[in-house]
Amino acid sequence: MQPFLRVTGPAVPLPGANIDTDVIMPKQFLKGIDRAGLGDGTFFDLRFTGSGEARADFVLNQPGWADARFLVVGPNFGCGSSREHAVWGLLQLGIRAIIGTSFAGIFADNAANNGLLLIGLPPEVLAEIQRVAADPDRNRLTIDLPAQVIIPQPGPEIPFPVPPLRKAALVRGLDAIGTTLDDAEAIRSFEAAHLAAHPWLA
Amino acid sequence: MQPRTLYDRIVDAHTVRRLDDRTGPGAEILLYVDRTVLNEYTSPQAFSGLRDKGRPVWRPAAALGVVDHVNPTAAARVAAMPDPGGARQVAYFSENCRDFGIELLDVLHPLQGIEHVVAPELGFVLPGMVIGAGDSHTTTYGALGALGFGIGTSDIEHYLATQTLVYRRQRTLRVNLDGTLPPGVTAKDMVMALIRRIGADGATGYAVEFAGTGITALSIEARMTICNMAVECGARGVVMAPDAAVIDYLRDKPRAPTGALWQAAAAHWLTLRSDPDAAFDREVRLAASEIEPMITWGTSPDQAGPIGGRVPDPQAEADSGRRRDMIRALAYMDLVPGATFAAIPIQRAFIGSCTNARLSDLREAAAVLRGRRIAEGVRGMVVPGSSSVRRAAEAEGLDRIFVAAGFEWRQSGCSLCLAMNDDVLAPGERCASSTNRNFEGRQGAGGRTHLMSPAMVAAAAVAGHLTDVRALGREA
Numbered sequence: 001m002q003p004f005l006r007v008t009g010p011a012v013p014l015p016g017a018n019i020d021t022d023v024i025m026p027k028q029f030l031k032g033i034d035r036a037g038l039g040d041g042t043f044f045d046l047r048f049t050g051s052g053e054a055r056a057d058f059v060l061n062q063p064g065w066a067d068a069r070f071l072v073v074g075p076n077f078g079c080g081s082s083r084e085h086a087v088w089g090l091l092q093l094g095i096r097a098i099i100g101t102s103f104a105g106i107f108a109d110n111a112a113n114n115g116l117l118l119i120g121l122p123p124e125v126l127a128e129i130q131r132v133a134a135d136p137d138r139n140r141l142t143i144d145l146p147a148q149v150i151i152p153q154p155g156p157e158i159p160f161p162v163p164p165l166r167k168a169a170l171v172r173g174l175d176a177i178g179t180t181l182d183d184a185e186a187i188r189s190f191e192a193a194h195l196a197a198h199p200w201l202a
Numbered sequence: 203m204q205p206r207t208l209y210d211r212i213v214d215a216h217t218v219r220r221l222d223d224r225t226g227p228g229a230e231i232l233l234y235v236d237r238t239v240l241n242e243y244t245s246p247q248a249f250s251g252l253r254d255k256g257r258p259v260w261r262p263a264a265a266l267g268v269v270d271h272v273n274p275t276a277a278a279r280v281a282a283m284p285d286p287g288g289a290r291q292v293a294y295f296s297e298n299c300r301d302f303g304i305e306l307l308d309v310l311h312p313l314q315g316i317e318h319v320v321a322p323e324l325g326f327v328l329p330g331m332v333i334g335a336g337d338s339h340t341t342t343y344g345a346l347g348a349l350g351f352g353i354g355t356s357d358i359e360h361y362l363a364t365q366t367l368v369y370r371r372q373r374t375l376r377v378n379l380d381g382t383l384p385p386g387v388t389a390k391d392m393v394m395a396l397i398r399r400i401g402a403d404g405a406t407g408y409a410v411e412f413a414g415t416g417i418t419a420l421s422i423e424a425r426m427t428i429c430n431m432a433v434e435c436g437a438r439g440v441v442m443a444p445d446a447a448v449i450d451y452l453r454d455k456p457r458a459p460t461g462a463l464w465q466a467a468a469a470h471w472l473t474l475r476s477d478p479d480a481a482f483d484r485e486v487r488l489a490a491s492e493i494e495p496m497i498t499w500g501t502s503p504d505q506a507g508p509i510g511g512r513v514p515d516p517q518a519e520a521d522s523g524r525r526r527d528m529i530r531a532l533a534y535m536d537l538v539p540g541a542t543f544a545a546i547p548i549q550r551a552f553i554g555s556c557t558n559a560r561l562s563d564l565r566e567a568a569a570v571l572r573g574r575r576i577a578e579g580v581r582g583m584v585v586p587g588s589s590s591v592r593r594a595a596e597a598e599g600l601d602r603i604f605v606a607a608g609f610e611w612r613q614s615g616c617s618l619c620l621a622m623n624d625d626v627l628a629p630g631e632r633c634a635s636s637t638n639r640n641f642e643g644r645q646g647a648g649g650r651t652h653l654m655s656p657a658m659v660a661a662a663a664v665a666g667h668l669t670d671v672r673a674l675g676r677e678a
């Protein structure tokens with residue numbers, strides 16, 4: 001996966017609680033066996049009418065927010081279905097980080113596994129970033145992951161927390177499976193003891 | 203040793219090693235996962251990843267493949283998928299299961315069904331297990347005393363290659379449900395009442411243990427309904443302490459252990475519970491006796507209320523964010539504040555899904571429908587949770603009750619729960635549904651979903667509008 005160091009670009013406000021993965025990636029885009037073409041499906045019903053025209057009232061279709069790199073979202077973003085297609089589609093759309101207050105668990109794991117940075121902030125800090133994102137003259141941000149800061153222009157830097165292991169994986173773009181397989185011996189011996197103690201699982 | 207919750211005990215027993223120096227919630231560990239269930243739509247890219255890297259599946263016998271999301275449910279079963287995407291997924295899935303040595307229940311298999319219905323009825327899920335699988339409703343397995351949780355495709359690949367997951371310990375939430383449900387009120391209403399109470403993110407970041415006399419009084423199938431839908435309030439894993447009813451449920455299941463192994467296993471399973479003085483990070487209490495039949499009115503599962511209520515008024519909501527979400531939901535649902543729930547007309551009635559399509563669910567719906575007809579202008583569908591459920595229901599004549607009432611008696615699959623096959627709501631159609639998600643577009647772009655229990659769906663179908671099943675009475 002692509003490492004995340006320092007990324008600059010427009011932020012888009014997408015308020016509203018509980019934006020679910022059905023809305024992020026509708027079912028008709030789940031029929032593939034690869035990851036291709038999911039950028040087109042992302043927020044499909046919000047971005048396009050039934051006949052395929054861009055909805056002018058949707059923020060991502062408006063000039064001030066084109067080429068968005070960051071979403072600024074409401075609570076519990078990514079709830080619902082486990083479909084990782086939602087994360088793949090967001091990345092294909094160019095989104096590199098999502099700033100909110102809380103994220104659904106499976107979505108957060110999927111994001112971490114694909115290098116999509118999730119930033120959780122207290123509601124009052126988020127509200128300020130929402131205001132910045134809503135203003136096309138001010139909505140370019142830089143996110144510096146090694147330094148763990150959001151840099152608005154202008155404005156003071158906003159620090160954010162990120163779990164150390166997740167940060168390391170994102171910064172280095174690590175293949176988690178390869179790392180775990182370095183522990184294959186430990187897994188094998190754990191497994192042998194586990195199945196011996198619970199022989200009905202063997 | 204410190205007193206531990208059941209969740210902590212299961213996680214401890216599956217910890218291969220710690221990945222950081224933390225111990226409580228948020229600590230990262232390498233977690234051994236006993237089993238998984240795979241489906242055709244979240245697994246393809248995981249298998250492709252293994253193929254690209256030339257990695258084998260660590261323990262093929264610990265995985266089970268089931269085709270359920272994209273297959274049609276028309277009465278006449280055929281192997282062919284109606285659309286090229288579904289056909290490609292099913293073909294690739296069977297190729298993957300064959301090449302990697304994984305057992306597959308394909309569309310024509312007599313045990314085919316929705317993964318969360320099939321795995322328990324096979325005895326593939328046992329107490330004390332950790333099961334991570336590529337579908338959010340894997341929480342269902344908590345009803346059997348297994349820790350079940352959904353994972354994405356990257357983690358499916360990680361599991362297949364290593365038998366483990368890089369796992370973050372959750373905080374713990376105990377939901378205490380004490381007392382007795384009133385007649386006509388079901389496990390579905392219990393979990394819907396919980397979600398309404400704590401919100402769609404009420405359990406985000408938590409593993410949930412359900413406990414109390416209101417839970418232990420329930421059948422195992424009813425407990426599965428609760429664990430299944432607990433993911434709709436964000437639960438990242440669910441457990442219930444296995445009791446004698448779980449042991450009875452598992453006895454004689456095809457894949458359950460037998461003989462001396464069964465004796466040893468059952469004795470061990472009954473020890474799986476939270477220590478009496480274990481501390482939970484949070485506790486919630488609900489009285490079963492106060493729960494009423496529930497319906498959803500909005501587009502998030504917590505936008506719900508008892509059937510006797512009215513559509514709420516966003517102007518009465520103090521929180522501006524929630525007010526905006528309500529206005530949006532009511533516009534999508536085409537509902538006006540103040541309207542009585544029981545007057546909302548429907549065009550579709552759906553009894554199905556991994557939440558509510560087991561035999562006991564079909565019995566409850568049939569009890570309402572016996573001797574009745576669905577209303578003019580309503581299309582009703584029953585999609586059994588598995589082919590085994592379908593056969594069992596036919597053996598006791600439930601299919602004839604549904605058909606006589608005007609319902610379509612269909613084959614098993616996810617069907618209209620997520621409308622990835624050809625079972626789809628038309629834009630603007632309104633559906634009384636025994637499923638678990640009322641999201642915008644979930645059952646079809648522009649479709650409107652009201653979640654409720656199977657008995658409430660049956661009652662709505664008969665009335666032609668949402669209605670209190672208790673008013674309709676039963677002729678069981």
Ligand code: SF4
Nearest residue numbers: 316555556616619620
């Ligand atoms: S029945 Fe619905 S919720 Fe259950 S696995 Fe299928 S699509 Fe998912």
